Amino acid sequence: MLRADRRTILRYVLPFAVAIVGILVGYVLSITLSGYFVYLGISVVVATIAILGLGIVTGSAGMISLCQLTFAAVGAWVVSGLNVMDAPGGFVVWLVLGGIAAGIVGIIIGLPALRLRGVNLAVVTLGFAAAADVTLVQIQFPGAADGNSVLRPNAFSTDPQFFFFSVIVLAVCAVAIYFLQNGRWGAGWKSVAFSERGTASAGASVSVSKLTAFAVSATLGGISGGLIAGQVGLAFASSFQPLQSLALYVLSIMTGAHLIDMAILGGILWIAVPEILKRFGIQQDWGFVIFGALGVQALASGSTLGGAIRNAWWKRQARVQAAGRADTLDEPAPQAPASVEPGAPLLVVQNLGVAFGSVKALDGVDIVVRENSITGLIGPNGAGKSTFVDAISGFLPQHTGTVTLAGRPLNGLNPTKRARIGLRRTFQQDRVPPSLTIEAYVRFVARRKLTATQIDDALEFFGCPPARTRLLNVDVGTRRLVEVAANVLAAPRIVLLDEPAAGLSLDEHIALGERLRQVPARFGIAVVLIEHDLELVRTVCQEITVLDFGQVIASGPQADVLADPAVMKAYMGETEML
Numbered sequence: 001m002l003r004a005d006r007r008t009i010l011r012y013v014l015p016f017a018v019a020i021v022g023i024l025v026g027y028v029l030s031i032t033l034s035g036y037f038v039y040l041g042i043s044v045v046v047a048t049i050a051i052l053g054l055g056i057v058t059g060s061a062g063m064i065s066l067c068q069l070t071f072a073a074v075g076a077w078v079v080s081g082l083n084v085m086d087a088p089g090g091f092v093v094w095l096v097l098g099g100i101a102a103g104i105v106g107i108i109i110g111l112p113a114l115r116l117r118g119v120n121l122a123v124v125t126l127g128f129a130a131a132a133d134v135t136l137v138q139i140q141f142p143g144a145a146d147g148n149s150v151l152r153p154n155a156f157s158t159d160p161q162f163f164f165f166s167v168i169v170l171a172v173c174a175v176a177i178y179f180l181q182n183g184r185w186g187a188g189w190k191s192v193a194f195s196e197r198g199t200a201s202a203g204a205s206v207s208v209s210k211l212t213a214f215a216v217s218a219t220l221g222g223i224s225g226g227l228i229a230g231q232v233g234l235a236f237a238s239s240f241q242p243l244q245s246l247a248l249y250v251l252s253i254m255t256g257a258h259l260i261d262m263a264i265l266g267g268i269l270w271i272a273v274p275e276i277l278k279r280f281g282i283q284q285d286w287g288f289v290i291f292g293a294l295g296v297q298a299l300a301s302g303s304t305l306g307g308a309i310r311n312a313w314w315k316r317q318a319r320v321q322a323a324g325r326a327d328t329l330d331e332p333a334p335q336a337p338a339s340v341e342p343g344a345p346l347l348v349v350q351n352l353g354v355a356f357g358s359v360k361a362l363d364g365v366d367i368v369v370r371e372n373s374i375t376g377l378i379g380p381n382g383a384g385k386s387t388f389v390d391a392i393s394g395f396l397p398q399h400t401g402t403v404t405l406a407g408r409p410l411n412g413l414n415p416t417k418r419a420r421i422g423l424r425r426t427f428q429q430d431r432v433p434p435s436l437t438i439e440a441y442v443r444f445v446a447r448r449k450l451t452a453t454q455i456d457d458a459l460e461f462f463g464c465p466p467a468r469t470r471l472l473n474v475d476v477g478t479r480r481l482v483e484v485a486a487n488v489l490a491a492p493r494i495v496l497l498d499e500p501a502a503g504l505s506l507d508e509h510i511a512l513g514e515r516l517r518q519v520p521a522r523f524g525i526a527v528v529l530i531e532h533d534l535e536l537v538r539t540v541c542q543e544i545t546v547l548d549f550g551q552v553i554a555s556g557p558q559a560d561v562l563a564d565p566a567v568m569k570a571y572m573g574e575t576e577m578l
């Protein structure tokens with residue numbers, strides 16, 4: 001395993017090193033390329049910035065945006081307007097202001113994304129692009145009518161110099177995006193793309209994740225538009241048409257433009273395809289047909305070029321690492337610390353009821369979970385266990401009855417707020433975003449400062465793979481363990497585990513049981529374990545509550561509950577089986 005401190009250094013130093021190399025390459029190209037290719041080079045860089053931004057909404061956050069060039073038009077408009085006004089600060093300041101203005105428009109356009117998905121969101125964004133296009137044609141860009149050309153920065157006034165300037169802007173944007181992608185925001189974007197419920201239960205706001213994705217994406221769009229204004233001098237609506245935004249979208253989903261190298265490839269294709277057509281004497285509009293065909297292929301295959309290449313590489317790496325390491329889950333659990341006595345009532349549920357139409361999934365359920373305790377919640381299929389977890393964690397606000405955590409009423413709080421005040425849950429279905437590394441996922445879910453060593457220790461305790469492992473390369477059972485470890489590292493008051501052992505082998509069940517038993521003493525957290533596997537519940541839980549047809553039929557110390565004839569009858573159907 002890579003040492004934790006080396007891992008941290010690599011994460012911070014590498015992106016700057018790559019950016020500096022990129023800038024040097026840009027400088028060399030700026031002094032070696034001939035005039036026409038310099039102009040094309042500027043266009044490639046500008047398109048790369050726009051596609052990189054688009055990749056955040058489409059590739060990272062899994063939404064659709066068909067108006068990236070309209071955000072670019074906002075940036076170009078602001079730069080042109082400030083140029084006409086001869087505003088202080090010069091081109092660089094105007095460029096930044098253009099990006100900020102586009103970012104604000106991005107948030108406004110992102111608002112419908114809080115309610116809309118898929119085709120509906122596509123229609124909204126395309127409608128915005130079409131409306132903006134009509135308006136721009138009518139009113140034109142500031143300075144366009146009287147030929148008031150945008151002034152480039154003094155040191156970058158020639159085309160080769162402006163190309164070099166654009167490369168520097170791209171490098172700055174790329175480093176910023178790298179850190180955003182690998183920070184909380186990026187984890188939020190990837191999480192929301194995979195599961196909104198999983199995102200909320202990690203204490204993150206789904207709305208904030210979506211809006212930040214739109215804002216950052218539009219900001220980059222605005223910066224690219226500002227650069228276009230500097231490149232051409234006089235901006236016109238024809239550079240920002242909705243059809244071009246559509247083609248840009250196609251390139252972003254085809255290449256996987258949230259990845260910086262793939263955004264560069266997208267930028268090259270954006271310029272190269274029409275250029276090649278021109279060389280062969282074919283009308284450049286045919287480029288849209290080619291982009292359309294590539295888009296259909298990308299949507300049909302469901303994967304991006306960048307994603308496919310990286311997945312293949314990571315799978316290979318995972319195989320090499322797996323060969324060199326014994327499976328930690330099979331190792332005996334760490335030495336148990338002294339067990340702690342359960343404390344005061346922590347989670348108090350009174351008269352909880354949930355109805356789906358005429359089906360009463362929960363009816364008058366009372367449960368008390370004490371601090372530092374492990375309570376098992378069992379019952380046959382359809383008894384209401386998952387409904388209970390959903391109601392307690394805030395996903396079923398229509399429930400009746402009251403729920404308090406450490407005396408604080410939870411009624412009316414959404415899942416994000418409940419997670420933030422110390423009530424965490426895991427899911428029966430896989431809600432762990434495969435596009436993250438284990439470490440990034442753990443940091444996202446934990447929502448608190450953790451050293452690499454703390455993460456490594458907790459992962460080792462739960463028998464998870466090393467922190468750098470991609471979740472994509474981890475089987476579903478192990479992903480559940482990572483989910484448990486991450487939620488425990490969040491240091492909540494209580495964690496509700498919905499069938500955490502599903503997908504694990506028998507040996508792994510036993511190992512997990514041993515580890516869960518130690519959670520209250522080791523981490524100071526109360527646990528509610530929802531399980532079908534009675535052996536696991538027997539091993540782990542002091543107290544057990546049994547649900548049947550949405551009602552509590554028994555509750556109390558393990559031995560008493562499991563000996564209860566009503567439980568035997570309801571849970572297993574026949575008494576001999578318990």
Ligand SMILES: Nc1ncnc2c1ncn2[C@@H]1O[C@H](COP(=O)(O)OP(=O)(O)OP(=O)(O)O)[C@@H](O)[C@H]1O
Nearest residue numbers: 356359360361379380381382383384385386387388
């Ligand atoms: N969204 C829903 N709409 C309608 N009925 C539902 C819904 N969710 C659950 N139910 C019903 O509520 C009851 C309780 O379901 P729930 O999934 O909570 O049971 P469970 O004990 O978790 O079952 P399992 O062990 O199979 O996961 C079942 O009758 C189920 O069909």
